[in-house]
Amino acid sequence: xxxxxxxxxxxxxxxxxxxxxxxxxxxxxxxxxxxxxxxxxxxxxxxxxxxxxxxxxxxxxxxxxxxxxxxxxxxxxxxxxxxxxxxxxxxxxxxxxxxxxxxxxxxxxxxxxxxxxxxxxxxxxxxxxxxxxxxxxxxxxxxxxxxxxxxxxxxxxxxxxxxxxxxxxxxxxxxxxxxxxxxxxxxxxxxxxxxxxxxxxxxxxxxxxxxxxxxxxxxxxxxxxxxxxxxxxxxxxxxxxxxxxxxxxxxxxxxxxxxxxxxxxxxxxxxxxxxxxxxxxxxxxxxxxxxxxxxxxxxxxxxxxxxxxxxxxxxxxxxxxxxxxxxxxxxxxxxxxxxxxxxxxx
Numbered sequence: 271x272x273x274x275x276x277x278x279x280x281x282x283x284x285x286x287x288x289x290x291x292x293x294x295x296x297x298x299x300x301x302x303x304x305x306x307x308x309x310x311x312x313x314x315x316x317x318x319x320x321x322x323x324x325x326x327x328x329x330x331x332x333x334x335x336x337x338x339x340x341x342x343x344x345x346x347x348x349x350x351x352x353x354x355x356x357x358x359x360x361x362x363x364x365x366x367x368x369x370x371x372x373x374x375x376x377x378x379x380x381x382x383x384x385x386x387x388x389x390x391x392x393x394x395x396x397x398x399x400x401x402x403x404x405x406x407x408x409x410x411x412x413x414x415x416x417x418x419x420x421x422x423x424x425x426x427x428x429x430x431x432x433x434x435x436x437x438x439x440x441x442x443x444x445x446x447x448x449x450x451x452x453x454x455x456x457x458x459x460x461x462x463x464x465x466x467x468x469x470x471x472x473x474x475x476x477x478x479x480x481x482x483x484x485x486x487x488x489x490x491x492x493x494x495x496x497x498x499x500x501x502x503x504x505x506x507x508x509x510x511x512x513x514x515x516x517x518x519x520x521x522x523x524x525x526x527x528x529x530x531x532x533x534x535x536x537x538x539x540x541x542x543x544x545x546x547x548x549x550x551x552x553x554x555x556x557x558x559x560x561x562x563x564x565x566x567x568x569x570x571x572x573x574x575x576x577x578x579x580x581x582x583x584x585x586x587x588x589x590x591x592x593x594x595x596x597x598x599x600x601x602x603x604x605x606x607x608x609x610x611x612x613x614x615x616x
Contacts, residue, residue: 272296274331274371276318276362277338278311279303281440282377282473286335287311289477300327301338318358321365328365333373333484336362336417341406341443348405355409359416367424373487374426375480376417378497380434380469380571381407388568390467394497394575404560414497421495427487430497431479434571438473438591439598446604448512452521460509460527462566468508469501469570472591475584476500482580491579498576504588505570511588518596519605 273290277283278299290297291310298312300323316323318338328334340347340354359376366374383389383396386403398411414430421428437444451457479500486493509524516523576582586594599605 272298272330272332274298274300274327274334276300276327276334276336276358279305279313280337281438281442282436282476283335283337284440285438285473285477286337286480289481298327298331300324318354318361321361324358324361325365325368328362328369328371331369331371333375333488334362334366334371335480335484336374336376339377339410339413348408351405351409352412355406356412356416359413363416363420363426363428366426371426373484374417374420374428375483375487376414376428376430377476377480378414378417378430378432379407379410380432380499380501380569382411382414382432382497384564384569386563386567388466389570390568391570391572392499393572394499403563404558407560418495418497427494429483429487429493429495431476431483431500431576432497432571433471433476433479433500434469434569436471436473436476438595441473441595445515445595445599448515449519449521449599449604452516452519455522457512457516458522458525460524461562463527463529464566465507466566467505467568467570468511468564469503469505470511470588470591471501472584472586472588472594474586474591475502478585479576479580479582482582486580493579496579498580498582499571499573500576500582501571501573502584502586502588502591503573504584506588508565511592514589514592515596518592519599 273295275283275287275297278287279301287297287299287308291308298314300314300316302315302317314323314327316327318324336359338358340351342351363374381403382398383392384403384407385399385401399407402408417428417430420426435444448457483493513524573582
């Protein structure tokens with residue numbers, strides 16, 4: 271197969287490229303980064319907001335895996351997220367139709383159904399969120415709707431997968447951020463005093479699901495125009511997950527708990543200041559209202575539809591995924607980097 275992977279130099283995209291190359295596919299990557307992918311891969315450096323470049327990258331492809339997106343939780347990032355995550359998806363869909371691409375698999379997010387309230391075992395019958403939670407979720411909703419509505423238009427079959435809290439070797443956001451905060455003394459306090467369950471998705475399991483989704487489209491299975499939740503199917507409290515990572519890496523443990531209302535208020539002040547400064551470039555640090563709500567509500571999903579329709583079965587457990595990721599962090603020297611200067615919490 272000839273496949274195009276948008277965001278193929280990133281975390282999920284990189285793992286997907288490896289899997290496609292391993293099975294013998296011809297792979298082209300479209301990405302904005304200067305980092306080059308594997309030698310066996312054709313690399314196109316371009317931005318999703320460049321419609322002409324996206325069209326050229328889609329030429330000759332049998333399938334497009336649309337993985338690239340801007341990820342963040344700050345309101346100040348709305349314009350960039352809408353331009354890339356929504357406008358870029360429009361460009362990919364237009365390019366697929368123009369280039370005669372037969373299949374497009376879109377990486378969406380479980381956040382498209384999250385309204386700030388508990389979700390316990392939610393499935394694909396859940397409606398899209400009607401209340402804005404964060405620009406990332408809003409953009410993912412719009413992009414997923416457009417992707418699914420495009421199924422069959424111009425001969426392109428489309429499908430969307432909704433992973434939740436993806437982690438694994440090569441992640442540059444979730445676990446590396448935990449490590450940085452723990453080493454600098456900023457991860458000594460748990461946000462919230464309750465116990466809320468969250469889903470997680472090991473990256474290799476997501477890659478398996480992406481390949482299964484494309485295969486189902488190619489075989490003519492009735493999955494086009496639909497979205498499927500993809501997780502490990504092992505919900506656990508968010509802070510239990512964090513504690514497992516800290517213990518495995520020998521990092522300082524969490525010692526105290528703070529009322530989530532207090533932290534939520536601090537996040538609201540922070541976001542207000544960001545908007546007043548028009549601060550789009552500041553570093554993500556987890557202190558946003560969306561992130562606090564996510565930590566302090568249940569949000570886990572049923573993967574039965576993906577099992578039945580796609581044949582999806584998570585091959586790597588959360589425990590094994592944590593172990594593999596921690597070994598990777600140790601092997602790549604991430605545990606020996608200098609921590610960000612910060613006054614420790616005592």
